[in-house]
Amino acid sequence: MDIIFIIVVVFLLLNIALGLFRVWRGPTVADRLLTTQLFGTTGMAILLVLAGYLKDLNLLNVAITFNVLAILLVIGLVQVWKKKKGESP
Amino acid sequence: MSVLIDIILAILAIYLAFQSLLAKRLTQTVFIFFAFGLALALAWVRLGAIDVAITEAAIAAGFMGVLFLDALRDFSPRTSNNQEKTEAAKDIFSKKNTKSLLLPRVALVLGLVLFLLISLEAIWNIPDGGGLTVSVETMLPESGVEHPVTAVLLNFRAYDTWLEIGVILLGLLAIFATGGIKLYLKPDVPAQDILLRQVILFFTPILFLFGAFLLYIGKSGPGGAFQAGVLWAAIGILLHLGGKPVFSMIPRWLGQLLLTLGLGFFLLLGFILMAGGATLFEYPPAYAGVLILIVETLAAISIAAALTAIFANLNQMQEKPNDIESTT
Structure with a gap:
């Protein structure tokens, strides 16, 4: 059973590594921000799987922290970059 | 087997740390820094320090993220109306860059060697x-x-x-x-x-x-x-x-x-x-x-x-x- 957890975590970690490509290329800030949102989601998934693997429910708190604070970045991007006239982020 | 997770996590964290310093464009470095925060939080979890992982998640993903986005807009040349000023600044920056690239590199290598020695010492003397x-x-x-x-x-x-x-x-x-x-x-x-x-x-x-x-x-x-x-x-x-x-x-x-x-x-x-x-x-x-x-x-x-x-x-x-x- 443990081997499945490990395979899933490794797969998700490799997903993050692959997502770095978009951070590297992504022409606009919005592209890169979406990638970090993807990282956040993937990181949460890793934390949830690890919580099952390590049998430690405190990891769920870390996952929720990531989750509720992810909105801050999105709103931050929309509001901070919108204030300049007529430019998309 | 779980050592596989740790190896990938360690490689990812160190790679991201380097890239967040060395990437050429400012937006790249900022977003790579977010990814670095995530990798670090996962690393803390693997080390059993959940308290630090929560703090890292909250500060890196939330607070620092917004601050960096805010700073990024400040430094972004596209959003600046004063085009000449930014170009002049760019010129100064690139001139400075070519001149004094050796010193930061030497400092980086020296710091790295010192850090490795200290961490070896720390591992040796648990x-x-x-x-x-x-x-x-x-x-x-x-x-x-x-x-x-x-x-x-x-x-x-x-x-x-x-x-x-x-x-x-x-x-x-x-x-x-x-x-x-x-x-x-x-x-x-x-x-x-x-x-x-x-x-x-x-x-x-x-x-x-x-x-x-x-x-x-x-x-x-x-x-x-x-x-x-x-x-x-x-x-x-x-x-x-x-x-x-x-x-x-x-x-x-x-x-x-x-x-x-x-x-x-x-x-x-x-x-x-x-x-x-x-x-x-x-x-x-x-x-x-x-x-x-x-x-x-x-x-x-x-x-x-x-x-x-x-x-x-x-x-x-x-x-x-x-x-x-x-x-x-």
């Missing part, structure tokens, strides 16, 4: 019996809480924590000193966008509740004042971004009270305890649990207020040049 873990465990019943990390932070080493709250306040004071308080009291227009309003209204109670939960769970598990403070600060930042700057809506004395509450009460408590014959921050074991909860709550409120004020200040400071540009 103390037997896990350092101070045993002595903390034996004193845990007297601390008033069940979680060893909280016991150390708020009882055994309360002095450190008190000064840490002071450091945040000091940072804010520095920003006040350079930015001026007038700008930050400038009223803003509430957001008209219905989606934005709904998202902010939806997330405000969730952030507050989860922050309070983390604060309370700090007694018996990973969590505590700093994590709760960041989550509550997220409310203030969201409201600020939605056009309702908290600090311009409450009276000024109330804002100052909120900012200094944690530090002040901590200090007052320490002095009262000293007047009662104990040393600084030596809680009587019978009341330790209640006192720690009160101190943590007030500290979380102060941290939240300070982080909100830091963001509000930095965000408003750059408003001013833009306003001047648009009017002239």
Whole structure:
């Protein structure tokens, strides 16, 4: 059973590594921000799987922290970059 | 087998750390830094330090993220109206860059070698019996809480924590000193966008509740004042971004009270305890649990207020040049 957890975590970690490509290329800030949102989601998934693997429910708190604070970045991007006239982020 | 996870995580964290320093474009470095924060949080989880992982998640993914986005807009050449100025700045930067590239490289390599030597030394000399873990465990019943990390932070080493709250306040004071308080009291227009309003209204109670939960769970598990403070600060930042700057809506004395509450009460408590014959921050074991909860709550409120004020200040400071540009 443990081997499945490990395979899933490794797969998700490799997903993050692959997502770095978009951070590297992504022409606009919005592209890169979406990638970090993807990282956040993937990181949460890793934390949830690890919580099952390590049998430690405190990891769920870390996952929720990531989750509720992810909105801050999105709103931050929309509001901070919108204030300049007529430019998309 | 789980060593595979650790190896990938270690490679990822080190690679991201390097790239966040060395990437050519500013936007790349900022977003790679977010990814680095995530990798670091996962690494802390693998090391069994859940408290640090929560703090890392809250600070790196939330607070630093917004600050960096804000700074990024400031430095972005596209958003600057003064094209010549940025080009001139670019020229200076590139000239400087080619000249003095050798020195940073040498410094980087030297620092790395030193760091590797120190970490080798640290790995070599791991103390037997896990350092101070045993002595903390034996004193845990007297601390008033069940979680060893909280016991150390708020009882055994309360002095450190008190000064840490002071450091945040000091940072804010520095920003006040350079930015001026007038700008930050400038009223803003509430957001008209219905989606934005709904998202902010939806997330405000969730952030507050989860922050309070983390604060309370700090007694018996990973969590505590700093994590709760960041989550509550997220409310203030969201409201600020939605056009309702908290600090311009409450009276000024109330804002100052909120900012200094944690530090002040901590200090007052320490002095009262000293007047009662104990040393600084030596809680009587019978009341330790209640006192720690009160101190943590007030500290979380102060941290939240300070982080909100830091963001509000930095965000408003750059408003001013833009306003001047648009009017002239």
